[in-house]
Amino acid sequence: MARGRPSKKAHIVEVACELFTKQGYQSTSIDQVVSAAAVSKPTVYSNFPTKLVLWETALSSLTERAQEEMNSVSSQLNLAKESNFIPGWIALWSAWVGKTERLASYRILMGEQHKMAPSTFALFVEFEAVLESALSEWITEFPVSPMTFFALKAISKEALLMPALLNQTMMEKGELGHQLTNLMASVSPSNC
Template sequence: MARASKRDFIVETATGIFLEQGFKGTSIDMVVNACKVSKPTVYNHFPDKSQLIDAVIDDWLRAQKPIIPQCDNESALWCVLNESWWRDEAIAMYRLVIGEGWRFDEAAQHFWREYDAKWREYVEKYGKERHLSSEDIALLQARVSHELWTRLSHGGEGS
């Protein structure tokens, strides 16, 4: 396996472990065992767990290609959010960042800027395109945020 692809494989494998076990619950030994590589191999690419989670979040964000189509109505907006932004893996990433982001603050902030803020901007743009008042846009954003929090607290499924 080439050096770059080994790094990618470690990050890909670690992503699943972090999403399932959390940051504190994931050890380098768990990553080593899941990847079936030596500990020095992992440490060669990632000198510590913080650098590994940074790479996990960075790679995860680069892999996200949420669709940002024009929506003709609010029902279409909700479909876009459900299908493009709030998939199960995204909900798991939210849980990881919300629950333990203080342990990897820079990577967590990257997530908030590059993922969470993007769909919020999309909702605001939708409201402005429909000439909604500032108050109505704020209400729509509140409803959308409520739906996300419902998904976070109920295993990923919305109300």
């Protein structure tokens, strides 16, 4: 393999990620991956014996990318010395829901659960742990109880993630900020 040139396996995974993101799991076939990646069917099958194995490898790749991207967002927030909890929290959630490939991963898991193996669900837990880790790291600088953390996540999920998944209008960041600020104000300091 030439230096700097991606392996065929990595190329196949990248192409599969794009197809799964655009078309979903059900509508993406191995033949489409073969065609889009410009490789032979035996090459795909020698690396990925089933479409599920290919999807799981793609999900692992998407998780690695998400980790890099969320680390970058966290670093930018920390470098900017963002000391206000709510804008940083919203920035992390916005970065998470702002990627089509992440939304596609949720849709695939929700819509194709019956075709997934236990290993797929374990990989999805790792995928979601990327967001959880970024949020947990962000709150370390602020006095937030576990119960408040849970409530903040639930509100943010309903305001941003669920509408994005359903192609609905997300709550405006200003309104979300207001809702989260109200939640934080309603929590007594002793519960923080």
